[in-house]
Amino acid sequence: MSDIEIGWRDRLFMNISMPIKMLLPGIVGCLGIALLCLSNLYALGVLSTGDSVQLSLSPLVIIVFSVVIIGLIMFLSTGISRNILPLLKHIIDTMQQVQRGQLDHRIGFSGQDEFGQIGSAVDSTLNKLVSLINDVDGSVEQLQRCTHHIESSSSELDTLFKTQVNQLADTTSDINNIQVAISRGEQEAQRSLDASQSISNQFLAIQENNQQLTKDVEQLRLEMAEANQSSNVLTEVSMKVRDVLHVITSISEQTNLLALNAAIEAARAGEAGRGFAVVAGEVRTLSENTQNAVSEIQTMTKQLIDTASALVSAIAKSETSVSEISQVTTRSTVSFDDITVAYNQLLALNEQICNDSVETLHLCEQSIENLKVVNELALDCTKSTDNVVRAKNELVMISDSLDASLEPLAKQSNG
Structure with missing residues (x-):
């Protein structure tokens, strides 16, 4: 079986499709920028009406807000990277072991995303391949008996x-x-x-x-x-x-x-x-x-x-x-x-x-x-x-x- 550890973050991202994973940092960044713009527009709208409430954003708030958005984007990017790269490496290692003839290795995970589907498909294919090899081996033995007859x-x-x-x-x-x-x-x-x-x-x-x-x-x-x-x-x-x-x-x-x-x-x-x-x-x-x-x-x-x-x-x-x-x-x-x-x-x-x-x-x-x-x-x-x-x-x-x-x-x- 697999030697990869699957945590809560992997389980979270394994239920998200690959295109959404790729677009998720950009979406978060765009949402942050849109939120920042809306905040500024709201502040400007309030000022134009002569409201006495001071809602204009200070540079510190903007910097903090930007850092939060960048941190969120980095968190998402790192999470996606840590989710994708180990899975790819695990899939590559498993396929290399299979290539060397070690058919007892499996991907060992499944999910709704592409990697989960790949893991499920590869494991199913390997199981069918092993079953086919066993059938072929039995057929070869029967063929040898038939050839002797x-x-x-x-x-x-x-x-x-x-x-x-x-x-x-x-x-x-x-x-x-x-x-x-x-x-x-x-x-x-x-x-x-x-x-x-x-x-x-x-x-x-x-x-x-x-x-x-x-x-x-x-x-x-x-x-x-x-x-x-x-x-x-x-x-x-x-x-x-x-x-x-x-x-x-x-x-x-x-x-x-x-x-x-x-x-x-x-x-x-x-x-x-x-x-x-x-x-x-x-x-x-x-x-x-x-x-x-x-x-x-x-x-x-x-x-x-x-x-x-x-x-x-x-x-x-x-x-x-x-x-x-x-x-x-x-x-x-x-x-x-x-x-x-x-x-x-x-x-x-x-x-x-x-x-x-x-x-x-x-x-x-x-x-x-x-x-x-x-x-x-x-x-x-x-x-x-x-x-x-x-x-x-x-x-x-x-x-x-x-x-x-x-x-x-x-x-x-x-x-």
Whole structure:
């Protein structure tokens, strides 16, 4: 607080404004002179009326009156001077102490005059300044705590971003490998699709050939049935020919017997039966030739019957084999139809796999592009984190500097 002593005179003058204080000696002097003049004028007025009262002022009275007025003026001037100068010096000393950082000093007085208002304003300002310094000091401490939290968070964030960048790089590498594998798989799937398409075409050709083979086997079976029927007819005809040959053989034997009897009778007749003997000889020769021809025809007929029987047996076996082949061909056709359906499904699945591979490849490419964007954003975030760290360091330096600057003031204000 203040070390100035405030007396009754100071308290008196502290309630008078500065302009009035400055004008007060002059006002007193003017009032004294005016009073002196009025006294003289009054005395002169009385004399001019012939009044017997002696009111004229003697020189001694005027001197005494002047001394009183001058003394009063000196008293006022000295009082004002003793009131103003100590106050000014006290205000200057207080402000110098404040300038040196001793914020516990105050003006310590107030009043209606300018010095009282200055003292009140300065004390209020110093109180607000101390409160502001305390608030700033608390804010600096909070700022330091926040900067430490920012440092910890930014370090963790920087580590996380760097880890994320590394993970994104690894993920991008893995997706690139997957893309290469999918590209190879797409090529393999395309080759497999081409091979499957070729095999499908071959299956279709085999199916067509199998269908044609089925038709041919069925036609062969019909022809074999007709051949079997023809062989049976041939066998029947051969049997009939054999029967006819038996009849011819019997007739030939009887003719030969008749020719022999005729030759015997012609020999008995002698010369008369010679011509009949010639005819009988010719008939006998014809009968023998007929028997020889019939014997050959019988041999041929037997061979024909045996051949026809063997042909019928072979045709029957062939017909059975053809029927079995027809059944196998039919089952093979059904199996080929099932295989074709299954392979067409496999072909469709392979096409779907190929299309899925292409779509997956496109998705991988899109994912790589998205990862590149995310990686760039992560790098930007890392740069921003570095900027935050640098800004934090600058903020720490500023807060430390501000704390160092406010520490003496805070100690003085708290002291």
